[in-house]
Amino acid sequence: xxxxxxxxxxxxxxxxxxxxxxxxxxxxxxxxxTLCHHEKLEPYGSCRLCTVEVESRGWSKLVAACVYPxxxxxxxxxxxxxxxxxxxxxxxxxxxxxxxxAGLRALAEEYGADRDRFxxxxxxxxxxxxxxxxxxxxxxxxxxxxxxxxxxxxISFIPEIAARECWDCRECFPLCPTEALQGAYVFVEALRFPxxxx
Numbered sequence: 001x002x003x004x005x006x007x008x009x010x011x012x013x014x015x016x017x018x019x020x021x022x023x024x025x026x027x028x029x030x031x032x033x034t035l036c037h038h039e040k041l042e043p044y045g046s047c048r049l050c051t052v053e054v055e056s057r058g059w060s061k062l063v064a065a066c067v068y069p070x071x072x073x074x075x076x077x078x079x080x081x082x083x084x085x086x087x088x089x090x091x092x093x094x095x096x097x098x099x100x101x102a103g104l105r106a107l108a109e110e111y112g113a114d115r116d117r118f119x120x121x122x123x124x125x126x127x128x129x130x131x132x133x134x135x136x137x138x139x140x141x142x143x144x145x146x147x148x149x150x151x152x153x154x155i156s157f158i159p160e161i162a163a164r165e166c167w168d169c170r171e172c173f174p175l176c177p178t179e180a181l182q183g184a185y186v187f188v189e190a191l192r193f194p195x196x197x198x
Contacts (some may be wrong), residue, residue, distance in 0.1 A: 004072040006061065009079065015070035022050055022065040024080065032065050032078050033087065033107060034095075036128035041137055043067040047094075047128050049107075051086050053077040062086070084111055092117040095128045098178035124132045124180035127156050131172040141165040157188045 003014040008025050015024035018033040020043060025032050045067040052065045055075040065078075077083070094104055096118040108115060127146075132155065135144050143161040147154050150185040156168065 004070075006070055006072060006074040006076065008076040019070045020066055021052060021054065021063070021068045021070050021074070021076055023074070024070040025065065030078060035103075035126065036064055036130060037066045038130055038134065038175065041130070041133045043130055044133060047090070047126065049084060049087055049090055051090075053080060053083060061125070069095070087111050088113045096121050097123045097126055098180065101178040101180075103179075105179050116119075123154070124178050124184070127153060128177055128180055130175040130177070131155060134172045134175055137167070137168065139171065141169070155184070159188060164190065 003016050005014055006024060007013070008021075008028060008030050011030070013024055013028035013030070015027070019027075022032055022034065022037065022043075032050045032052060034050040036044050036177050039048065043066045045064040048064055050065040051062050053060055053069075053076070054063050054068065055077075056073065056191065060078055062083075065076075087107075091104060091108045091111055091113040092115075095101075095108060095113065095115045097120075099115055099122070100121060101191075105115070107113070130147070131144050132146060135141050141161060141167045142158070144157045146154060146172065147156045
């Protein structure tokens with residue numbers, strides 16, 4: 001099927017069937033921030049940092065660009081005052097969990113986010129799911145997963161699998177936007193295989 005046109009930030013760009021708005025923008029060199037997207041993984045839409053405004057058939061709405069399909073005639077706005085306010089708030093919430101993450105700090109500066117707006121809850125995890133999905137979808141190991149739900153949701157290595165699979169892999173470590181995944185794994189290892197200090 002041939003490419004079709006759509007408009008992103010006032011520019012006419014082309015997309016192919018099956019592309020998302022994020023992919024169409026990327027093809028055109030238009031950057032949309034995201035923390036949970038990876039080209040090897042199925043779109044997930046959890047971080048919501050890629051929120052954009054789309055207009056189609058006279059209706060406009062806010063959507064996650066990484067999961068919203070590109071379509072002919074779609075009008076997309078990636079930077080408006082409203083979108084910037086949304087991204088700023090999202091970043092402020094994430095910074096409460098990972099205040100020292102370099103990637104978050106750089107985005108916070110770009111969007112004027114206040115690192116101290118919300119009380120710190122240093123979980124060092126923003127639940128982007130990159131490690132969980134990469135381990136399952138790419139590696140097929142399922143050594144790390146989500147446990148619990150809602151505000152108690154956490155990422156956890158499955159000790160029996162992690163001890164066997166993770167030591168020689170560690171491909172998920174550099175994916176972590178809060179740079180804490182390696183520390184979490186070392187922590188789990190320390191608990192599972194305590195070393196003598198003598």
